Amino acid sequence: MKIAFFSTKPYDKDFFEKHNHSHELTFYEASLNENSVRLAEGSDAICVFVNDKVNATVIEKLAGMNVRLIALRCAGFNNVDLEAARQANIVVVRVPAYSPHAVAEHAVALILTLNRKTHKAYNRVREGNFSLEKLSGFDLFQKTVGVIGTGKIGEAFAHIMLGFGCKVLAFDIFPNQHLIDAGVQYTTIEDVLAQSDIISLHCPLTDKTLHLINDQAIAKMKNGAMLINTSRGALIDTQAVVEALKSKKLGYLGLDVYEQESNIFFNDLSEEILVDDTLARLMTFPNVLITSHQGFLTEEALTQIAVTTLNNISAFESGTKSGNEV
The missing domain is CATH 3.40.50.720 (NAD(P)-binding Rossmann-like Domain)
Known part of the structure; x- marks a missing residue:
């Protein structure tokens, strides 16, 4: 053909x-x-x-x-x-x-980088700055991690977080018995949002999941929670997330996808002016990490x-x- x-x-x-x-x-x-x-x-x-x-x-x-x-x-x-x-x-x-592990492992990479600030430490050391100021993170051990969507990628991610010694909560309309047997606790999406220190999105984009993370969902989260999205950009209401970052309700944001990425991601725009004001605003936050839809790239x-x-x-x-x- x-x-x-x-x-x-x-x-x-x-x-x-x-x-x-x-x-x-x-x-x-x-x-x-x-x-x-x-x-x-x-x-x-x-x-x-x-x-x-x-x-x-x-x-x-x-x-x-x-x-x-x-x-x-x-x-x-x-x-x-x-x-x-x-x-x-x-x-x-x-x-x-x-290879669902590719995307799952990238989600973990975003978590570890945001938490331990290895990207900032790398740049400092290359410039001869060996200070540890403002590089503090937290132990993942015994933290509560929420997984929204436990298909193949969500399942792989949940297993990794169990390996870190985390308590893993999950929401999916089709609970995965293998994950239940491994120690994952299925609950309501409200409980996942309210109890999790870290929330990772692994669900498809449908009419029902469009802007799943909006201002109402963010209001239910723990203060200072970390949000990770390696699935589809429009799962998140980006403007709501910007406001949550400004108010410090959201403590960390890791994105490998973006709602308006279609004319931006996968392209070299280093010599051009970024006309997307929302993305430009996101990039000003020190607690935001954005990669260009590379989770699949293994x-x-x-x-x-x-x-x-x-x-x-x-x-x-x-x-x-x-x-x-x-």
Whole structure:
């Protein structure tokens, strides 16, 4: 099959070409939207990532080009108009799991960096400043960690935090018996918010989870709590979080995703003016750590993404079900 890849970086091309054995791959740096969809002309399928816009207009144009498959190289599919795809008879497939440990471990990295301020210590030492002033942190041991969403990534994260000796509370509409057996306590989302020293989000973005963390949710949190999001940016009402940081209600914020990241993350904007005032404001807080949606970026995860995506495409081509249809 001929496949047009959108929003690609060098690592995408490297891993997909390494594991491709039968398909014709074309890579575009451009993200998919109403203007760039023309690049898919002549392709049987497209492959998209988290910030590509696969709305009804784009899908209508894809159908007019006889594109038959939308292959997501990610787990989330909130950026795809599934009803429009069904009406156009275009199949949508995804990668439901790709080394959940990659994202879970990145969430832990955000926690440890925010807590022990290793990023600040690194910069100080490079400048010859060996002072320990304002580098104090806290023991993770016996702290209460709340996990909202205990799918594969949330499960991996919970196990790591249990290993630190933390008390782990969880909320999910489908409790995980393996986690219960390991010592995780499932409770209401209100209890998770109220009791946790650290809260980590690992749930998908849906109509019900949009702005799950808003001013009402923040009001229920402990004063000085740490909030971590490595899932989807719009789980958090960013303006509410800014106000909580200003009032010191929220003690720490670690983000690998951002609500308005689509035209910012994955791009080198070092020589440009950052026009997103909210993101610029977040970056002024000393207790905020932002990474550019890199939680998935490990050798293992990139390999699994490429292999699963290509297998999904091959299954479609052969008329069989991959099991990863949305």
